Amino acid sequence: MIEEIRSVILKAVGKDAEFEVSRPKISGRGHFSTNAAFFLSKINSTPPSEEAEKIKDKILATAPAGYFEKIEAAGGFINFWVSEKAINAEFKKISSAGSAWGGSKDGAGQKAIVEYGSPNIGKPLHFGHLRSTIIGQALYNILKSQGYKVVSWNHPGDWGKQFGIMIAAYKEKQRAGKKVELSIGEFLKLYVEYNARMKENPRLEEVAREETKKLQYGDGENVRLWKKIYDLSMGEFARVSRQLGVRFDVSHGESFYKPFLKRIVEEALARGIAIKSQGAVIIPLEEEGLPPFIIQKSDGAYLYTTTDIAAAKYRLEKFKADKILYIVGDEQYLHFEQLFAVLRRLGYLTSQNPVHIKFGLILGSDSKKLSTRAGKHISLAEVIEEAINKSAGVLKEKAPDIKGSELEKTSRIIGIDSLKYNDLSQNRSSNIVFDWEKMLSFEGNSAPYLLYTYARLRSILRKSKSVIRISADFKSEAEKRVIMKLDEFPETLRLAADNYYPHTLALYLYELAEAINNFYHTEPVLGATESSVRSSRLAFVRTASAILKKGLNLLGLETVERL
Ligand code: ARG
Numbered sequence: 001m002i003e004e005i006r007s008v009i010l011k012a013v014g015k016d017a018e019f020e021v022s023r024p025k026i027s028g029r030g031h032f033s034t035n036a037a038f039f040l041s042k043i044n045s046t047p048p049s050e051e052a053e054k055i056k057d058k059i060l061a062t063a064p065a066g067y068f069e070k071i072e073a074a075g076g077f078i079n080f081w082v083s084e085k086a087i088n089a090e091f092k093k094i095s096s097a098g099s100a101w102g103g104s105k106d107g108a109g110q111k112a113i114v115e116y117g118s119p120n121i122g123k124p125l126h127f128g129h130l131r132s133t134i135i136g137q138a139l140y141n142i143l144k145s146q147g148y149k150v151v152s153w154n155h156p157g158d159w160g161k162q163f164g165i166m167i168a169a170y171k172e173k174q175r176a177g178k179k180v181e182l183s184i185g186e187f188l189k190l191y192v193e194y195n196a197r198m199k200e201n202p203r204l205e206e207v208a209r210e211e212t213k214k215l216q217y218g219d220g221e222n223v224r225l226w227k228k229i230y231d232l233s234m235g236e237f238a239r240v241s242r243q244l245g246v247r248f249d250v251s252h253g254e255s256f257y258k259p260f261l262k263r264i265v266e267e268a269l270a271r272g273i274a275i276k277s278q279g280a281v282i283i284p285l286e287e288e289g290l291p292p293f294i295i296q297k298s299d300g301a302y303l304y305t306t307t308d309i310a311a312a313k314y315r316l317e318k319f320k321a322d323k324i325l326y327i328v329g330d331e332q333y334l335h336f337e338q339l340f341a342v343l344r345r346l347g348y349l350t351s352q353n354p355v356h357i358k359f360g361l362i363l364g365s366d367s368k369k370l371s372t373r374a375g376k377h378i379s380l381a382e383v384i385e386e387a388i389n390k391s392a393g394v395l396k397e398k399a400p401d402i403k404g405s406e407l408e409k410t411s412r413i414i415g416i417d418s419l420k421y422n423d424l425s426q427n428r429s430s431n432i433v434f435d436w437e438k439m440l441s442f443e444g445n446s447a448p449y450l451l452y453t454y455a456r457l458r459s460i461l462r463k464s465k466s467v468i469r470i471s472a473d474f475k476s477e478a479e480k481r482v483i484m485k486l487d488e489f490p491e492t493l494r495l496a497a498d499n500y501y502p503h504t505l506a507l508y509l510y511e512l513a514e515a516i517n518n519f520y521h522t523e524p525v526l527g528a529t530e531s532s533v534r535s536s537r538l539a540f541v542r543t544a545s546a547i548l549k550k551g552l553n554l555l556g557l558e559t560v561e562r563l
Helices: 002-013 036-044 048-062 084-100 128-145 161-175 184-200 202-216 220-243 254-270 304-317 330-346 380-398 404-424 447-463 477-487 489-499 502-522 531-554
Strands: 032-034 068-074 077-082 111-115 149-154 275-277 280-285 290-296 323-327 355-357 362-364 432-434
Touching: 002 032, 002 036, 002 048, 036 048, 036 077, 048 068, 048 077, 084 477, 084 531, 111 128, 128 149, 128 323, 128 355, 128 362, 128 380, 128 404, 128 489, 128 502, 128 531, 161 184, 161 202, 161 220, 184 202, 184 220, 202 220, 220 380, 254 280, 254 290, 254 304, 280 330, 290 304, 290 330, 304 323, 304 330, 330 355, 380 404, 404 432, 404 447, 404 502, 447 502, 447 531, 477 489, 477 502, 477 531, 489 502, 489 531, 502 531
Parallel strands: 111 149, 111 323, 323 355, 362 432
Antiparallel strands: 032 077, 068 077, 275 280, 280 290
């Protein structure tokens, strides 16, 4: 509806006017409100209230008959109430679109690469990687719904010094005559132990550095061990990704770009973009007010930076990406500022800019950085496990009817959905709070609340024997509130796709669920006496459930039919 309102206003104020149309949250301000009068008041040097009255009169004279119930000018704003007739017509439109509602072609013809996940493999998968993976998958889905061709891209760190550490630790054990089992758990243990000892003993650090270097120069034994660790950790990451319902179209580790690095540095030097400085190669970024980007160390080694230049070039040239989103934590802010500046200097960027989609830390419910009691790292696999177990506990109490394999499946879905929703419902730019109790609560802005709302609608549809057809008008305030909320879905998705903020979609779904529950508590569906009302309300329930499900799926959440 917002588009119709916009064009009605446009007709009254002239096409060059700049104004906004909003949906006021405060009651008494109408379904829609505009600030258009302020624009004209500035141009004509008249009071906004006077302009608002004039615009209102013009709209009343030109708007389609019966579309508005009321238009009010108030303090320079103009507030609109749409009529019951218009709301019912809108519902018919939404209902026949069904789950296609909210989709758009905004991104048609554009290719977006969304890079997320990207763990440093060979280290235990960190809980922090959960955020990148969850936010990335949601943005991938949302962009897709807006017509973009989207490629999900994993950029694991498979070439860092962590491998030197593991190799050093492995060899140390072997020398001591101990047998080392070639498993991911064993390697991770080796890593954690060696890493801790290394902090106290610089000798060990030296050994690990040597092993890294040997690996990078292609030493047979080290390359063989690297490959083993690589396969094991990528397997582990694939397992966790599968559990989270995440999939990647492309997965190229940093090592993939090794063959390109030499040329990147040569080209930058030849074009005078990079210079030699104390044996290293750097790209000065003074003009941009940034520290220099070091792309080759004095010992000849290439860096994370060099790989990122190569990776961007590859994506832009080979994949013809129009847009690249990097879903990476805040702490790499400077790296990406520098990288983008360098890409611009190298002339790799066309019209679209790459975007660093930043996010904050995960904090415990005491607002401190999350860590285990011993201050050790929290493993992602363990958190997932715990979420599933805890959700089984909640289910046994809240939904004792669910048993056996259904209990298993439902706990898995609710556990993982809760992890995801807890993240996605909070503004990604800030640190988020991780609070098991709130996450798994059946009340408030949580995954269980939304899933429960959905399952309730599904249960009505399952029980119904009547036809489903819109045969009577929706007249109650509760129904109209839901319809207006459904009407807001397309602009919500558009906004989330433009700003890359999944929490705006999450908040929307919460508000939709509240409106639906309000309807559920005030209007009987199966118990409606008139059959035309009953079949219309069934259509209502069907449409509302389809949109709720679609929204949840776009966030990457799975739904359950019964709860
Ligand atoms: N592997 C890195 C880390 O865990 C993240 C990679 C981010 N992506 C990139 N293109 N630099 O910190």
